[in-house]
Amino acid sequence: MATELKIQPLRYVLAVCEEGSFQGAALRLHRSQPALSMAIRDLEEKLGQPLFEKSYKGQLTPYGEYCLPRFRELVQQHDRLATELEHMARGHQGRVTLATVPSVASRLMPDFLAGFIRDYPGININLHDENAEFVCRMVAGGEVDLGISSTWADDERLSYTHLFEDNIGVVLHRDHPLADRPSLKWQELTQERFIANGTSRLLKHTAAASLVDNNDFYISNMISLIxxxxxxxxxxxxxRLAFPVDNQKLCFVPLSEPKLVRQIGLIKLANRTPSPSAQALEEVILKQLTGVTT
Known part of the structure; x- marks a missing residue:
């Protein structure tokens, strides 16, 4: 069985060599010289060989010369590992994966992640943008640590924390006769060619459901839809978050009857302890994105 080495006696050996004497090492380390000498003597007994010459205190034996660089390497490796684990435990280092719906990824994540990376430079982030269904699937399957999305379906594996509401509105060409209205009722759209998209499921089970049921087109890709x-x-x-605000040809008119909102929340696995880096990201998301106005 290999000899178990404690780090502190190795530090004592290094200090004696650097200071040139047991007395100098004891003063530097704020230890009594007898305590330091005893710790080194115990180390020598474990190793089965003396590290320092008996007649010349502070001078290494040939065996001590062999051990010195290895002690130094072991202490340095220990300190690097201890620092890394401490940073990991505090959420200052690590990797976290986040999935969001595309509108949140494009409108909210750039500024949010820029600030997070500035405050947590040791955390690497992988960001995925998917529709709400896939965000929930990725979280449930353990592919990502956290998700920001509307809820797709009840899933007991998932924990959902509400963040904010995203208002639903009508998007149409600026030259359209209804474009200058402050708000629109769904009945005013029944004679329009309605183009359904991936978010149109939000109209299901509302008074406006017939718009989706009787749609002329379905386009899932946002670029093609625009x-x-x-x-x-x-x-x-x-x-509203999905509306391209810099588009000069289109306008967004709030839908007033029925007034609809998309509930956006933070999604994670219900019965799993998050990594420290994921926990750090979760805390910042809850602090900065709760109550966002769209």
Missing amino acids: AMLEAGSGVTTLP
Whole structure:
């Protein structure tokens, strides 16, 4: 069985060599010289060989010369590991994976993550943008640590913490006759060519459900959807965060009847302890994104 070595006696040996004497090492380390000498003597007994010459205190034996660089390497490795584990435990170092719906990824994450990375430079982040269903699946499957999404379906494996509400509105061309309205009722859209998209499921089980049931198009890709709307090929509904605010051809009109919102929250596995880095990200998300106004 290998000899078990404690780190502190190795530090004493290094200090004696650096100071040139047991007395100097004891003064530097704020230890009594007898206590330091006893610790080194115990180490020599464990190793089975003397480290210092008996007649010349502070001078290494040939065996001590062999051990010195190895002691130094072991102490340095110990200190690096201790620092790394401490940083990991405090959430200052590590890797965390986050999945969000695309609108949150593009509108909120740039500034949020820039600040987080500045405050936690030792944490590496992998960001995935997926639709709400896949965000929930990735969290449930353990593929990501955290998700920011609307709830797709009840899942006892997941824990959901509400963050904010995202208003649903009608998106249409700026030249459309309804574009200058302060708000719209769903009945005013029944004669329009309605283009359904991935977020249209939010209209299900509401008074506006018939818009989805009787839609003319379904386009899942946001780039293609925006192109169709810019061409004046129809109207759609989107959460406000999903609306491209810098688009000069389209406008967003709140839907007033029914007034609809998308509930956005933080999703994680219900019965799993998060890593310290994931816990750090979770705490900052809850602090900075709770109550965001869209």
